[in-house]
Amino acid sequence: MDTRALVFDVFGTVVDWRSGVAHDIRRLVPDVDAEAFADAWRSQYLPSMDRVRRGELPWMNLDELHRASLDVLLAEYGVPDAPESVRAELVLAWHRLDPWPDSVAGLEQLKERFVIASLSNGHVALLVNMAKHGGLAWDTVLSAELFGHYKGDPEVYLGAARLLGLPPEQVMMVAAHVDDLAAARACGLRTAYIHRPQEYGSKAAPPPVSDPEADLSVHSLTELADHLNT
């Protein structure tokens, strides 16, 4: 295996979006069930990106998609009069999510041997803010925004390899989501699955413990570093 670079899904794989978003909802909209609201907000993510992917919406960054679904949800949850300042602040909750406990150390270890980059549907500004907030030591930030395509589309995975100056087989996609890995694999990338059982909270159906299609399945980024750095 001659992997030279690792590219990482971020939401759910490197950072805990649910706790972070629920925290800011609790702070800014105290009358709603914060976890349920966070889950509902996140559930709009794939459908809204799919509308962009099908061409029903022009390219919109994640702030714009989050804002559109937030406005709908606030009305549904009985808070139609939430002020503009609260809405703007909630959208920014997605910029300052905390890493999972193993993420910072795992990335530092992996960076010693590999180029490490985000490869997220979040836009560049969001990912830069998040890296500074959480201490994520990316060699560079790569984002769907750079390719005008959201993940799932091959342009993102092939574009990442091209910008890194590497053939796809020397790049490994790391994610907690089997669909993201399957799309990367279809483009020739190697893949590593991270089991993140708490991504959707302890009451949700758990994700699979491993991905038999992936080159590797691990439970943390430090475990990934132990496997790949030796």
Added chain:
Amino acid sequence: MDTRALVFDVFGTVVDWRSGVAHDIRRLVPDVDAEAFADAWRSQYLPSMDRVRRGELPWMNLDELHRASLDVLLAEYGVPDAPESVRAELVLAWHRLDPWPDSVAGLEQLKERFVIASLSNGHVALLVNMAKHGGLAWDTVLSAELFGHYKGDPEVYLGAARLLGLPPEQVMMVAAHVDDLAAARACGLRTAYIHRPQEYGSKAAPPPVSDPEADLSVHSLTELADHLNT
């Protein structure tokens, strides 16, 4: 002043291209005057980018431009039979240039308060390799390659501000070259000039000590940090 991000020219401003390239020429093509060859190679940089900017050449990354001018120069310098492996290795000399003595510390200090990113005509892969080689702690790598335009063109400066999610006046361009700063200023960016008297060696005409049009003129990145961090 509410500068939020600093974007940096790299060749000559952050790294010493002349010493690094001459070092590899001396190693790989011992029969030529290494410094003269490095200067001649660098002198092809602006004309070859201008041919891309005028549309006479398709978009080519810096490796491709360097390779084309290298092949011409090797013939001119009496080494027309230099093997392919030497040519490929020389092109990669531009990926592993050493920082000026103040660069690593200055960037670390500036990173505490600002988003710091490259904004170079070098392509992403080159800049990532160079950052790992020299320990340049970019928050992210920004490159002309992302915009399909070389510097001088407004797309690069405005594109950098857009990707960072900031209005141009909250972004400061840092460079040792007054033309780069003038182009950034025309796009609304703030500017800082770094005096790098050794960029072209001690025998060349020295660059101006300061740029009266810039917001700041300094002699090192640590001096820039002292000015901006207080």
